[in-house]
Amino acid sequence: MAILITFIVVAVLLVAAAVGWANYSKHRLRASFGPEVETVERDHESPREVDRELRRRKKQHDALPLHAISSQDQENYAAAWERAQGEFLNDPSLALIHAEQLVATVLEARGYPGGEPDEQLALLSVEYADSLAGYRSAQQVSRRALEEPTNIPTEELRQAMLSYLTLFDELLTDSGATTTEAADSTVDSTVMQGSANGLEANR
Amino acid sequence: MSTDTDTFRTDQNLEPERYEQEDEQYEQEEQGGQEEPGDETPAADSVPYLAESADPAEPEEPVEPMAPEGAAKPEDVGGRHVGADGGPLVAAEAQEEFLSRWSRIQVSFVEDPATAVESADVLVQEIGAAMLASFEDRSGEFAAAGRAASDTEQRRLALRRYHAFIGVLLPE
Numbered sequence: 001m002a003i004l005i006t007f008i009v010v011a012v013l014l015v016a017a018a019v020g021w022a023n024y025s026k027h028r029l030r031a032s033f034g035p036e037v038e039t040v041e042r043d044h045e046s047p048r049e050v051d052r053e054l055r056r057r058k059k060q061h062d063a064l065p066l067h068a069i070s071s072q073d074q075e076n077y078a079a080a081w082e083r084a085q086g087e088f089l090n091d092p093s094l095a096l097i098h099a100e101q102l103v104a105t106v107l108e109a110r111g112y113p114g115g116e117p118d119e120q121l122a123l124l125s126v127e128y129a130d131s132l133a134g135y136r137s138a139q140q141v142s143r144r145a146l147e148e149p150t151n152i153p154t155e156e157l158r159q160a161m162l163s164y165l166t167l168f169d170e171l172l173t174d175s176g177a178t179t180t181e182a183a184d185s186t187v188d189s190t191v192m193q194g195s196a197n198g199l200e201a202n203r
Numbered sequence: 204m205s206t207d208t209d210t211f212r213t214d215q216n217l218e219p220e221r222y223e224q225e226d227e228q229y230e231q232e233e234q235g236g237q238e239e240p241g242d243e244t245p246a247a248d249s250v251p252y253l254a255e256s257a258d259p260a261e262p263e264e265p266v267e268p269m270a271p272e273g274a275a276k277p278e279d280v281g282g283r284h285v286g287a288d289g290g291p292l293v294a295a296e297a298q299e300e301f302l303s304r305w306s307r308i309q310v311s312f313v314e315d316p317a318t319a320v321e322s323a324d325v326l327v328q329e330i331g332a333a334m335l336a337s338f339e340d341r342s343g344e345f346a347a348a349g350r351a352a353s354d355t356e357q358r359r360l361a362l363r364r365y366h367a368f369i370g371v372l373l374p375e
Contacts, residue, residue, distance in 0.1 A: 086310045095313075161313045 029054050034129040061126035066111040068175050077106055077172055085161065092157040093149035099164040100142045103135075106171045128170055134163030288345075288367040292337045293330065301330050341368060 030037050033054055044050045069077065080102055087095035108114050112123055117139075125132050141160035144152055293301065304326055312319040345364050352358045 082310050085313045086306065088313050089309050158313055158316070165313070 026051055029058070032129070033057075033125060035133055036125040036129040039125075039133075057122050058126055061123050064111055064113070064123065069106065069109055069172055073109065074172055077102065077109075077168075081165070081168060085165075088158070088161060092154055092161075093145040093152070096138075096142055096145050096157050096160055096164075099161055099168075100139065103164050103168050103171070106168060110171055110174075124167075127174070128167060131163070131167045131170060135167045138163035288341070288364045289371060292334045292341075292371060294337075297333060301326065301333075338372075 029051065033040070037050070037054070040050050040053050044053055081099070084095050084098040084102060087098060104114070107120065107124075112120055114120065121132065121136065124135070128135075138160035141152065141156055145157065291298070305323075308319050308322045308326065311322070345361065345368065348364065349358070349361045352361045
């Protein structure tokens with residue numbers, strides 16, 4: 001009898017621990033995506049699908065051959081950014097378009113695939129969830145700047161410029177090695193190829 | 204922006220140099236026609252305006268539009284700083300410093316528009332102060348030279364310095 005009770009207690013404890021661990025890692029995964037979880041929730045009905053999408057993004061992201069920007073390139077990109085930012089005084093819309101192009105260039109230089117914008121945003125949400133809402137709305141302002149450059153308030157253009165700057169700075173100075181744990185062991189080697197020489201802050 | 208600045212510099216420099224050159228020719232006559240070793244126009248001593256009339260295509264241009272650095276420096280001739288009269292009000296290094304400060308302000312606008320406007324105001328005030336100080340220095344010098352002039356030729360040379368300075372203040 002005592003053995004049976006012990007067995008049941010142990011089994012209950014094990015199940016509770018497993019459920020607790022599953023909830024904990026789910027919670028951790030969601031926490032790592034920060035404000036992006038809400039964006040994913042808008043496109044997916046059940047919480048399970050949301051979790052599945054977050055896991056998919058993380059797996060795809062961890063498989064990317066991400067790498068740091070060399071310090072020489074960091075300088076060049078930073079100089080190009082200063083030119084774009086200085087342009088704002090005489091032509092805000094044009095400066096914004098140049099800023100967007102520059103961010104796209106740095107994204108590709110880091111190893112993020114170009115092509116599908118939505119998938120790129122999904123992959124970016126793994127590491128840059130906090131800056132992504134700003135990036136997304138800046139891109140909308142950029143699109144409007146292309147279509148109707150004279151109808152956008154200067155302050156809105158400036159805010160978009162700052163959103164690009166936030167992501168630009170992060171992309172430029174991050175080491176490139178993935179900061180999320182539990183990367184699939186099969187992709188570890190490619191992910192870890194990124195050198196760690198991009199850590200110096202440039203602003 | 205840089206194009207504008209370059210044009211501005213050229214405008215400023217062309218005119219004063221012409222005065223400067225003529226001045227040198229007069230100085231040479233006064234000192235018995237001594238020829239500078241590097242002088243490109245040997246006939247200039249006997250016919251001061253030959254250099255100009257020899258080039259009818261561009262009568263308004265100075266003989267050496269791109270004069271070497273040395274020509275722009277103030278030359279101490281007879282105790283007077285002849286070359287400085289036609290130089291810009293703000294010295295080259297100071298101008299460079301002002302312009303680089305302006306570039307930083309222009310870039311900073313996106314990050315902090317209010318501070319950029321304030322900094323631009325400070326910068327313009329400082330440029331103005333530098334120009335005013337330089338203006339007062341130079342016009343004071345001219346006034347002193349004018350008072351010291353005791354004959355028509357000296358007054359003529361003093362007046363020429365004023366003319367050169369007006370060329371600096373009101374560049375074409």
